[in-house]
Amino acid sequence: MNVEKDHRPDEDIVKSIQSGVAADFGVIVDRYEEKLKRYGRKFLKDKEDLKDMVQDIFIRAYQNIQSYDPGLRFSPWLYRIAHNIFIDKIKKESRSPLSFVDFDVLLSHPVYDDRDKSEAEMAEMRQMIEHSLDAIEPKYREVIVLYYLEEIPYKEIADILSIPVGTVGIRLKRGRDALKKVMDKNKYGNE
Amino acid sequence: METNNHTEKNTDMKDNILTKITDKEVSMRPKMYFTTKFVVLCSLVVFILLLSIFVVSIIFFSLRVSGHALLFGFGFQGVILFLKLFPWIPLAVDIVAIFLLAKLLRKFTFVYRRPLLPLLVLVFVLCVGTGLLIDRATDLNDTLLDNANHNKLPKPFSSVYEGANRLSRPRSWVCRCQVVSIGTDTMIVVDTKLGFENTFTVFLPDDLPVGSVIPFSVGDLLYIAGPPHDGVIHPIGIRALEPDGQMMFAPQ
Numbered sequence: 001m002n003v004e005k006d007h008r009p010d011e012d013i014v015k016s017i018q019s020g021v022a023a024d025f026g027v028i029v030d031r032y033e034e035k036l037k038r039y040g041r042k043f044l045k046d047k048e049d050l051k052d053m054v055q056d057i058f059i060r061a062y063q064n065i066q067s068y069d070p071g072l073r074f075s076p077w078l079y080r081i082a083h084n085i086f087i088d089k090i091k092k093e094s095r096s097p098l099s100f101v102d103f104d105v106l107l108s109h110p111v112y113d114d115r116d117k118s119e120a121e122m123a124e125m126r127q128m129i130e131h132s133l134d135a136i137e138p139k140y141r142e143v144i145v146l147y148y149l150e151e152i153p154y155k156e157i158a159d160i161l162s163i164p165v166g167t168v169g170i171r172l173k174r175g176r177d178a179l180k181k182v183m184d185k186n187k188y189g190n191e
Numbered sequence: 192m193e194t195n196n197h198t199e200k201n202t203d204m205k206d207n208i209l210t211k212i213t214d215k216e217v218s219m220r221p222k223m224y225f226t227t228k229f230v231v232l233c234s235l236v237v238f239i240l241l242l243s244i245f246v247v248s249i250i251f252f253s254l255r256v257s258g259h260a261l262l263f264g265f266g267f268q269g270v271i272l273f274l275k276l277f278p279w280i281p282l283a284v285d286i287v288a289i290f291l292l293a294k295l296l297r298k299f300t301f302v303y304r305r306p307l308l309p310l311l312v313l314v315f316v317l318c319v320g321t322g323l324l325i326d327r328a329t330d331l332n333d334t335l336l337d338n339a340n341h342n343k344l345p346k347p348f349s350s351v352y353e354g355a356n357r358l359s360r361p362r363s364w365v366c367r368c369q370v371v372s373i374g375t376d377t378m379i380v381v382d383t384k385l386g387f388e389n390t391f392t393v394f395l396p397d398d399l400p401v402g403s404v405i406p407f408s409v410g411d412l413l414y415i416a417g418p419p420h421d422g423v424i425h426p427i428g429i430r431a432l433e434p435d436g437q438m439m440f441a442p443q
Binding site: 018022023025026029030033051054055058059062063064065066067158159162163164165166167 | 204205207208209211212213217218219220221222224225297298300303304305306
């Protein structure tokens with residue numbers, strides 16, 4: 001099968017894999033390898049072994065493919081596996097482990113989705129991400145990557161990270177503020 | 192050139208994965224595996240919920256049978272004593288269980304989409320409410336204690352109930368005593384567990400109106416809190432217990 005020309009939606013391809021057509025898994029690898037590498041490159045500070053990690057993501061996805069419900073969107077399911085593998089890597093390498101209680105998920109936050117942002121704002125945001133993303137906390141870094149670079153909507157990010165939708169919004173806002181602070185600091189530091 | 196490299200890398204990974212699949216190095220887990228995992232997760236949630244409710248009901252039961260709940264009526268010193276005698280370890284176990292329960296529940300989509308604090312509060316209220324209801328509205332704990340006393344309850348439940356019913360030693364400032372004689376402003380009482388080796392002279396509390404009749408009779412079971420010194424207790428509070436040793440809720 002020529003996977004390059006496969007126009008079926010992900011969900012149909014996964015249904016076919018679940019029914020035993022293992023070769024179709026190649027289409028999934030084709031579609032998501034670069035996306036997952038980009039997600040990992042931006043989310044992880046240490047980019048070593050990224051290729052191996054992305055391969056692990058696909059292998060884990062294949063092993064657990066029967067747990068996927070084809071009635072739901074496939075990409076959040078795959079990104080969830082990627083998130084778990086990347087978080088494990090951060091935990092292993094971090095001297096100060098991620099906190100047991102995440103205070104962002106304790107209370108409900110109002111959901112403010114700034115979908116109508118201007119192109120100029122988006123460009124500014126991309127510039128900030130390019131220059132300062134590594135300087136902010138992983139939990140803020142991750143939502144920024146998923147939202148601005150992968151263009152995944154709030155609800156799906158909430159499913160990927162297993163957090164309330166309001167928490168996605170608050171993390172994005174805090175992440176943007178942190179990025180701005182870093183940018184300002186760098187700007188004034190250079191002057 | 193870069194595009195070619197990309198395609199090459201892409202093919203590398205894809206081929207590598209597909210080869211592993213074809214060679215059976217990597218295989219799909221069957222649906223049954225996930226169904227079993229889900230059932231185990233649900234069972235674990237139910238088990239921890241029941242355990243948590245059981246622990247709460249044991250805490251209430253222990254406070255009831257020991258009479259320590261009465262300490263709240265003995266003023267500030269009584270409250271301090273209550274805090275000292277409170278079964279903190281079961282409470283700590285319960286808090287850990289509730290956190291574990293919340294963590295497990297967050298594996299379910301309908302739970303993680305909501306904030307954690309209301310979930311923790313809901314689980315806590317559910318456990319405390321049900322535990323209290325079981326202890327106060329049913330005689331389950333009393334029946335199980337009775338079974339434990341008659342060696343009809345298997346371990347570790349028998350140990351839990353025996354522990355909950357254990358009487359405090361006199362030196363811990365509280366005793367459950369029986370009145371053996373009554374004087375004008377004192378009573379002689381005997382610790383019901385330790386017998387005549389632990390006989391105390393109890394001065395009546397200062398808040399008892401002068402000239403009032405001592406509101407206890409010989410043979411009454413009392414819960415007395417106060418520092419014992421050379422066989423004499425100046426109590427911070429006394430309350431009568433029911434003949435079976437259970438506390439009375441109505442003040443004397």
